[in-house]
Amino acid sequence: MITVKSLSKSYGNNRVLKGIDLTFKEGEIAGVIGDNGAGKTTLFKCISALESFDGSVEYDKGILKNNIGFLEANPYFFPKMTGLEYLQLMCNARDVKLDNLKQYNLFDLPLEKYAVNYSTGMKKKLALTGILLQKNQVFILDEPFNGVDIHSNMIIEEIILKLKEAGKVVILSSHIFSTLRDTCDYLLHLKGGMIAKNVERADFEKVEEEMKGDAIGDKIGQLIMSLQ
Amino acid sequence: MKFYFTLQAKMFYRTIKDLEIHPLLALLAVIGFFIGGSYVLFLKIGYPHYWYGAIAISLAYLMGGKERTEFLKNLFTREKFRLIRLCENLLVVLPFILYLLYERFLVVPGCVLAAAALLSFYNNVGQSFFSIPTPFYRWPFEFTTGFRRFFWVFVLIYILTGAAISVDNVNLGIFILLLCFVFCQYFYFKVEPHFFVWVHAQTPRDFVRGKMKVAAIYGLIMGLPLAVLLAAFYPESAHWITLALLVGIVYCLMGAAAKYAYYPDELPVFHQVIVGVGLFVPPLALLLIPYFYSLSVKSLKAYLK
DSSP states (O other): OEEEEEEEEEETTEEEEEEEEEEEOTTOEEEEEOOTTSSHHHHHHHHTTSSOOEEEEEETTSOGGGGEEEEOSSOOOOTTOBHHHHHHHHHHHTTOOOSOGGGGOTTOOOTTSBGGGSOHHHHHHHHHHHHHHTTOSEEEEESTTTTOOHHHHHHHHHHHHHHHHTTOEEEEEOSOHHHHHHHOSEEEEEETTEEEEEEEGGGHHHHHHHHHHHHTTTHHHHHHHHHO | OHHHHHHHHHHHHHHHHHTTOOHHHHHHHHHHHHHHHHHHHHHHSSSHHHHHHHHHHHHHHHTTBHHHHHHHHHHSOHHHHHHHHHHHHHHHHHHHHHHHHHTTOOHHHHHHHHHHHHHTTOOOBTOOSSOOOOSOOSSOSHHHHHHHHTHHHHHHHHHHHHHHHHTTOHHHHHHHHHHHHHHHHHTTSSOOOTHHHHTOOSOHHHHHHHHHHHHHHHHHHHHHHHHHHHHHHOGGGHHHHHHHHHHHHHHHHHHHHHHTTTTTSOOOHHHHHHHHHHHHSHHHHHHHHHHHHHHHHHHHTTTOO
């Protein structure tokens, strides 16, 4: 279990996260939703100890940082490094010894090619494969469905559900509501640097409607009218 | 277009400023280094105008990086893009052409000018159609990516070693062997985004030691064939060749130890100069290893537990 207490983060005078308290349990999938710039990625980075912060993040099964698989929204790849070498690097980083990494090529990626030349979706799939091979206990997936084709989207959804079955902690964010509806056990609505709502499955549709209303309102109608 | 070039000048100015060097001083140093280097090249090397021309053309070629030029293509109209690429290439070769004219060569500068103009139409540099195989698969990434970036340098190093043997100059061979290690330690010059440090489940000490171990082993893989080749032709100099091999490994260890000394920042200029001095004075390099090691361990404490 991960316990987040009074987590705050500021960039200069800009207070992005304001004293967040959360608990993430094994075998549960938590979805984090919020507008662009709401602080979802910052929250993920703080939990992963990729960013410094005020407050505390506790994990009851050892050093959290060494058990997290963090899928970045835009994973970075070294120039002139093949997909296979990337997977090897990820395994080495966690001292995971696997023979013939090619057999774990879940998405049929061209592993002998330089990863930096992959498409956006392929990069995401490679990065996801990397963190899966690391045998992590906690998975933080920042926009895992972005730029990924429909078939792979289905595979990723299936992976997330299997991780839940295996008793892993899964935290993810997405702007595609249907994927959240299909995978998450509950949603955390991040707004103004705080958790505005903790939404159970039964209320997902209501939240979706609310968010649509908040985000769009009558703006589109007004825009179309003004263009005529 | 004027804005584009002004922006380039501004970016260059900012880079120099970030290095904490006075821009005027940097400009004078660059000009001085260029003229000094050109003078030495023409003084010491046979057929210098050909080498000089080749360097100029290589630089013009490198301007056609795919990523960069695609950005320009998106930004400007087709005509303006062509003009910018032409101007860039001509600006890059201009100092070389002027020096060649100063040395009273006429044909080579003409060829350089024509090649630079033609190369402005080629914008696919860095586009890899196949992956260069390396023996460094097991422990990525510095040597795997570094070797691929500079593989042509290593081809040149092997050719030059052959040339040193053919002209019966063991000292030149040993110098090239050391040069090979200097390039290897350069692989550790640039620091990676901190995700790739964070991802390691190691203590800072284990992490830096691991990097040093890989640097030493892979450095040895790069240098050993050259050393064996030289030792086979010059068995009487085997002790000097062995010493050069050991010094080379010290270079690699120093490079790996220094890499994270100021992480997430790169080594400041002052320390880069110290590393440079260490390359010329190997006993100093040996002393610098524990110094940089302790700095790196300290810097990494924020990222590794």
